Amino acid sequence: MNSMLFGTAGIPLSTPGSSTIDGIYHIKTLGLDALEIEFVRNVYLTRESATNVGAAAREAGIRLSAHAPYYLNLNAAEPEKLAKSRSxxxxxxxxxxxxxxxxxxxxxxxxxxxxxEEAFAAILENISKVEQQLSEEGLSTSLSPETTGKVSQFGTLDEVLGLCTRLKSLTPCIDFAHLHAYAGAVNTYNEFGDILDRIKTSLGKEAISRLHLHVSGIHYGPRGELKHLPLDESDFNYPELLQAFIDANAGGVIICESPVMEADALLLKNKYHQLKK
Ligand SMILES: [Zn+2]
Known part of the structure; x- marks a missing residue:
């Protein structure tokens, strides 16, 4: 029986102190399981501090992931911008x-x-270059392209699964708030089940047991995502999402990106275990 782990996007808001290590221990205190290190504005750890963060996470039994800078574009028109994005x-x-x-x-x-199609080809080529560099250095962290929430952004479910099908070492990040932000779609048990089926069809049954997911409430308009919302202030049908995970025997990590992230991560975790009983 697979199970889900729950965590926050960045160190919890209620963390006493402001370091990533403070955040890891606070995740444990809160009764959560995972932390996504936010490199969204800059990669703020050094090799040495990252090694210390890793040791703290192992000691606390907390699962780590990271989020790369927002400003990269692997489909940039200019070669210099592409090189910067890859770096x-x-x-x-x-x-x-x-x-x-x-x-x-x-x-x-x-x-x-x-x-x-053009963006897909360029992005695939640039991801391959980064992958090659990682493997040359013997680094094993998997690259996870995310399903994005704006119509101007590359990253529909098909595009993300397509990349992961072409490059086997990639693992998808499925952001359910973003999928929902397209005109309010993907908000019922059957639609959630369809998404899980599409992942299974593209990447195999094992992919369902090690999912990486983002979940939060979301405010959206005709062009998609506007901003994240607390789950209970949004229309997002998270109880049916959690039920779909249980029925599909899904496992992996759910990172909560809502403005009240640790409260919502706990809301999700408690609801999940209540439904599982
Ligand atoms: Zn993201």
């Missing part, structure tokens, strides 16, 4: 690896003037 992703994955994080989540890029 941001590489750096995030390298430091994540020193911290023992299993994967690094990233937003692959923007379509700009390209079609989905």
């Amino acid at each position: 941001f992703l590489f750096k995030a994955a390298q430091i994540a690896s020193f911290a023992g994080a299993g994967n690094v989540v990233f937003h692959p890029g923007y379509y700009l003037k390209n079609t989905s």
Whole structure:
């Protein structure tokens, strides 16, 4: 029987202190299981501090992942911007690896003037280059392209699963708030089950037992995501999502990105275990 772990995007808001290590111990105190290190503005750990973070996480029994900088675009038009984007992703994955994080989540890029197919080809090529660099250095952190929430951003479920099908070492990050932000879709038990089925069909049964997911409430408009909301202030149907995970025997990590992230991560965890009984 697979199970889900629950954690926050960045150190919990109620953490006494402000370091990543403070955050790890506070995750444990709260009764949560996982922490996504937010390198979204910059990769703020050094090799040495990342190694210390990894040791603390092992001691506390907390699962780590990381999130790469927001500003990378692996479909940028200019070669210099592409090279910079690859180096941001590489750096995030390298430091994540020193911290023992299993994967690094990233937003692959923007379509700009390209079609989905053109953007896909460019993004695939640039991810491959980063992957090659990681494997040359013997780093094992998996790159996790995320399903994104804006129509201008590359990252539909098909695109993300397509990348993971082409490059076997990639693992998807499925953001349910983002999937829902497209016109309010994906908000029922059957739709959640369909998503899990599509993952299984593309990547095999094992993919369901080690999912990496983002969940929060979301406020959206015609062009998708506007901002994240606390779950209970949003229309997001999280009890049916959790039931779909249980019925599919899904396992992995759920990272909560809501503005009250640790409260919502605990809400999800408690509801999940209540439904599982
Ligand atoms: Zn993200």
